[in-house]
Amino acid sequence: MNNLVKGEKHDWEMVIGLEIHAQVKSNSKLFSSSSTKFGSLPNSQVSLVDAAMPGMLPVINKYCVEQAVKTGVGLNAKINNYSVFDRKNYFYADLPQGYQISQYKYPIVGEGKVTIDFKDGTSKDIRIVRLHLEQDAGKSLHDQNPSKTYVDLNRSGVALMEIVSEPDIRTPDEAGMYISKIRSILMYLDTCDGNMQEGSLRADVNISVRKPGEEYGTRCEIKNLNSIKFIKQAINYEAKRQIEILESGGSIEQNTMLFNTSTGKTRPMRNKEEAHDYRYFPDPDLLPLEISEEEIGKIKSSIPELPDELKNRFIETYKLSNYDASVLTAEKQTSDYFNETINSDSELKNHAKIVVNWITSELFSLLNKNNLDLNNSPVSPENLGQLIKLISTNEISGKIAKDVLEDMFSSGKTARQIVDEKGLQQVTDQDEIAKVIDEVIAENPKMVEQYLAGKDKLLGFFVGQAMKLTKGKANPKILNDILKSKLK
Amino acid sequence: MKIDKNTINKIARLSRIKLDDKESEDYIKDLNSILDWVEQLNEVNTENVEPLSNISSSILPKREDVSNDTNSSEEILENAPDKLEGFFAVPKVVE
Numbered sequence: 001m002n003n004l005v006k007g008e009k010h011d012w013e014m015v016i017g018l019e020i021h022a023q024v025k026s027n028s029k030l031f032s033s034s035s036t037k038f039g040s041l042p043n044s045q046v047s048l049v050d051a052a053m054p055g056m057l058p059v060i061n062k063y064c065v066e067q068a069v070k071t072g073v074g075l076n077a078k079i080n081n082y083s084v085f086d087r088k089n090y091f092y093a094d095l096p097q098g099y100q101i102s103q104y105k106y107p108i109v110g111e112g113k114v115t116i117d118f119k120d121g122t123s124k125d126i127r128i129v130r131l132h133l134e135q136d137a138g139k140s141l142h143d144q145n146p147s148k149t150y151v152d153l154n155r156s157g158v159a160l161m162e163i164v165s166e167p168d169i170r171t172p173d174e175a176g177m178y179i180s181k182i183r184s185i186l187m188y189l190d191t192c193d194g195n196m197q198e199g200s201l202r203a204d205v206n207i208s209v210r211k212p213g214e215e216y217g218t219r220c221e222i223k224n225l226n227s228i229k230f231i232k233q234a235i236n237y238e239a240k241r242q243i244e245i246l247e248s249g250g251s252i253e254q255n256t257m258l259f260n261t262s263t264g265k266t267r268p269m270r271n272k273e274e275a276h277d278y279r280y281f282p283d284p285d286l287l288p289l290e291i292s293e294e295e296i297g298k299i300k301s302s303i304p305e306l307p308d309e310l311k312n313r314f315i316e317t318y319k320l321s322n323y324d325a326s327v328l329t330a331e332k333q334t335s336d337y338f339n340e341t342i343n344s345d346s347e348l349k350n351h352a353k354i355v356v357n358w359i360t361s362e363l364f365s366l367l368n369k370n371n372l373d374l375n376n377s378p379v380s381p382e383n384l385g386q387l388i389k390l391i392s393t394n395e396i397s398g399k400i401a402k403d404v405l406e407d408m409f410s411s412g413k414t415a416r417q418i419v420d421e422k423g424l425q426q427v428t429d430q431d432e433i434a435k436v437i438d439e440v441i442a443e444n445p446k447m448v449e450q451y452l453a454g455k456d457k458l459l460g461f462f463v464g465q466a467m468k469l470t471k472g473k474a475n476p477k478i479l480n481d482i483l484k485s486k487l488k
Numbered sequence: 489m490k491i492d493k494n495t496i497n498k499i500a501r502l503s504r505i506k507l508d509d510k511e512s513e514d515y516i517k518d519l520n521s522i523l524d525w526v527e528q529l530n531e532v533n534t535e536n537v538e539p540l541s542n543i544s545s546s547i548l549p550k551r552e553d554v555s556n557d558t559n560s561s562e563e564i565l566e567n568a569p570d571k572l573e574g575f576f577a578v579p580k581v582v583e
Contacts (some may be wrong), residue, residue, distance in 0.1 A: 026553050026554075027553050027554065027555040028551075028553050028554060028555035033554060033555055033556045034552050034553070034555065034556070034560070035555040035556070035557065036555070041559070041561060041574055042561070042573070042574040042575050043560065043565060043574050043575065044559045044560055044561045044574070045560065046560045046561075046564045047556075047560065051564050058547060058548070059549060059551045060549075060550050060551065061550070061551050061553050062550040062551060062552060062553065063551070063552070063553030064553070089502070090505055091502075092581065093578045093581050094575075140581065141575070142580065142581070142582055145580075146576045147576075147579070147580050148570075148572075148578065148579070148580055148582070149577075149578050149579070149582075150572060150575035150576065150577055150578075150580060150581050151575060151576040152574075152575055152576075153564070153576070214582075277498075279502070279503060286548065287544060287546065287548040288548065289545065289548055290547065290548070299577070315527045390522045
């Protein structure tokens with residue numbers, strides 16, 4: 001596979017690493033009992049700890065620790081029995097403490113890896129450096145008033161997991177697949193809700209370019225990207241910018257960049273002089289975090305079937321392709337829906353590929369059109385299963401089934417009801433179809449002449465006419481066969 | 489290690505404290521004497537000794553994941569010099 005970018009002078013390779021910030025799914029914050037609910041009134045979920053009132057002390061949330069360990073296990077990573085909380089010092093209006101409690105030298109989770117799957121059936125491992133626990137900051141609104149910034153501290157102190165990858169990613173697509181995979185693992189584990197729009201999952205991207213085979217170049221970091229589309233756009237723009245500088249003889253300055261979502265461009269966030277000096281040191285308010293093997297074992301045993309295991313099971317049981325199985329397992333709601341559909345009738349197990357297609361193309365496109373997702377699909381797995389059974393038993397044609405699905409979608413009726421009410425059963429009776437074909441042939445003598453003279457394309461015309469007369473209900477294969485035999 | 493004018497200016501900027509020349513001089517002197525005193529620790533041989541992050545031998549106390557449902561807005565904003573619609577209002581910060 002060629003992953004190189006063409007420059008003016010020669011080819012370049014992108015070297016990309018991601019730092020993903022995933023909000024821990026928990027009721028209360030990492031070090032206080034305030035609620036973590038999204039979208040509440042500003043500053044309504046702020047304890048004296050979150051507002052950094054003098055004398056307040058942090059007490060760690062046991063469940064957040066378990067969630068981090070669970071995630072570590074899901075990332076095939078080493079869980080550290082001993083980790084330490086540090087203060088990362090910086091000055092900003094939405095950080096009342098003046099420091100973020102984070103983990104620096106001793107993170108809770110060490111090295112791991114995740115696998116991404118390509119369309120052509122190949123796959124690639126992306127190595128994880130570490131996962132650590134830290135506090136989220138508050139939210140600042142800059143665009144409401146020309147001279148003021150408004151601060152909401154509801155998010156201040158919510159637990160975050162920062163997941164850092166090695167620079168193993170080589171293309172914007174791989175970056176997208178990697179973050180999708182992490183999101184999927186987090187959602188199966190139920191350790192993060194994965195909602196990128198609400199900012200529960202966001203990423204910083206480190207990127208540099210090099211001539212293939214050479215040492216890594218100087219990298220820039222693009223901060224705070226909250227959609228896969230933006231991540232890809234930002235990488236493409238930044239790589240192009242770096243290549244242009246290098247090809248015109250310049251050098252890359254290590255910098256932190258912001259991505260403007262409306263212009264699609266990156267720009268430096270702060271200059272070197274003001275570069276942050278975080279002065280990490282162990283937080284004297286918190287003892288080291290110790291986790292026993294026994295506790296780790298208990299958490300491990302609570303872990304559900306993860307996307308990769310499920311994918312392999314689907315490939316084994318239903319003989320699906322690696323790609324189909326990875327599409328099905330990318331989101332938990334999709335694999336749940338598939339499971340329910342295929343288990344709704346014992347016959348369907350032999351038609352797994354058809355089930356996949358009807359979910360991932362027909363149903364998905366209807367849901368998309370109506371701004372819905374599988375969780376609120378008007379068509380239940382059982383009803384889709386019933387429809388697919390009608391197709392697999394040749395009771396209705398695939399073409400008619402599409403109309404039936406649309407009808408099911410809007411009316412809420414079952415496939416059986418619709419087929420019976422509208423009399424959509426496929427016509428498979430040879431005599432009946434032959435009769436219709438005779439009619440078509442009799443009505444179009446000129447066309448028949450042309451066809452017999454070698455204009456093969458006209459076959460489609462005859463099929464169309466016959467279908468029209470049967471209101472699309474004739475079995476296409478039988479229709480074709482009879483038509484060909486009659487037009488010899 | 490010696491604290492000089494550049495270092496003191498950097499520390500002051502990181503702490504968001506404004507120092508005039510006289511104050512800078514005083515702090516340089518004070519900080520240097522503190523550092524000299526602490527530097528006596530260098531006389532101790534610490535080879536093969538892991539850094540200690542806390543002197544307590546007790547175990548980190550943990551909380552159950554229970555959230556309280558109190559609305560903190562009024563109490564939290566009580567001392568704010570400026571506020572609007574439940575938000576803290578601060579001088580504009582743009583990165």
